[in-house]
Amino acid sequence: MQLFLDTADIKQIREAVKLGVISGVTTNPSLVSKAGWAGDYKSAVQEICSLVKGPVSVEVLSQDAESMIDEARAIATWSPYVNIKIPVCAAGLEAISVLSTEKIKVNMTLCFSLNQALLGALAGATYVSSFVGRLDDVGQDGMELVAQIVQCLDHYKLPAQVIAASIRHPMHCVTAAKAGAHIATIPYSVLTQMINHPLTTAGIARFLEDSKQATGKG
Ligand code: G3P
Numbered sequence: 001m002q003l004f005l006d007t008a009d010i011k012q013i014r015e016a017v018k019l020g021v022i023s024g025v026t027t028n029p030s031l032v033s034k035a036g037w038a039g040d041y042k043s044a045v046q047e048i049c050s051l052v053k054g055p056v057s058v059e060v061l062s063q064d065a066e067s068m069i070d071e072a073r074a075i076a077t078w079s080p081y082v083n084i085k086i087p088v089c090a091a092g093l094e095a096i097s098v099l100s101t102e103k104i105k106v107n108m109t110l111c112f113s114l115n116q117a118l119l120g121a122l123a124g125a126t127y128v129s130s131f132v133g134r135l136d137d138v139g140q141d142g143m144e145l146v147a148q149i150v151q152c153l154d155h156y157k158l159p160a161q162v163i164a165a166s167i168r169h170p171m172h173c174v175t176a177a178k179a180g181a182h183i184a185t186i187p188y189s190v191l192t193q194m195i196n197h198p199l200t201t202a203g204i205a206r207f208l209e210d211s212k213q214a215t216g217k218g
Helices: 010-018 029-035 041-052 065-076 090-101 114-123 132-137 142-155 170-179 188-195 198-214
Strands: 002-006 022-026 056-059 082-087 106-111 127-131 161-165 183-186
Touching (some): 002 188, 010 022, 010 188, 065 082, 082 090, 114 127, 127 142, 132 170, 142 170, 161 170, 183 188
Parallel strands (some): 002 183, 022 056, 082 106, 161 183
8 A cells, every 4th residue: 555645734745755655645725725835836736746756636626627627737737746636526527537538647536435436437537535534524434435445446447546535543544554445645643653653662762771781881
């Protein structure tokens, strides 16, 4: 399973990329607003692309298919790493089907059902993003849906990759990997939680202490 970073915060992206475990970045309008990007949206996206050198999802804001397509075509020129995030809806599917014929990669977002994922994959989306945490929030098993989508796309040999999105904690990453998600897109806080384990911290401290004894520096 690959890991993408789910943020528009350039400082966090810079830190995470240093670890060598992040293959891409996903942004959305909420994350862009949280990151407080003032001014040049295009330059910020290009900076992220130059840091990550992997897929970077940028969401369209248009509502109708024609405008989505125009917006996507324009964003796609910003960097070869950019892919276009389009929400599941009739206009979105129409846009995805056109963009896929132009080799513009789409990450179909806000997916909450197997049917939606299937439609996105059939329309030609490169990625389908299934929002795990938000389904959990309303009492449905978000990761069970990820597992069903993975199985369905695999069964019908549809090439779309499944992104487990709306990841809220490290156990979501564990279950996403077990469900066979191709990618989990995670907040920076979850990445740092994944690294740490109290026994590792205690083990490092003990090795340090023992090495002081062994070298007589204790
Ligand atoms: O990847 C989608 C993500 O940004 C949404 O997360 O926590 O707002 O459901 P959340």
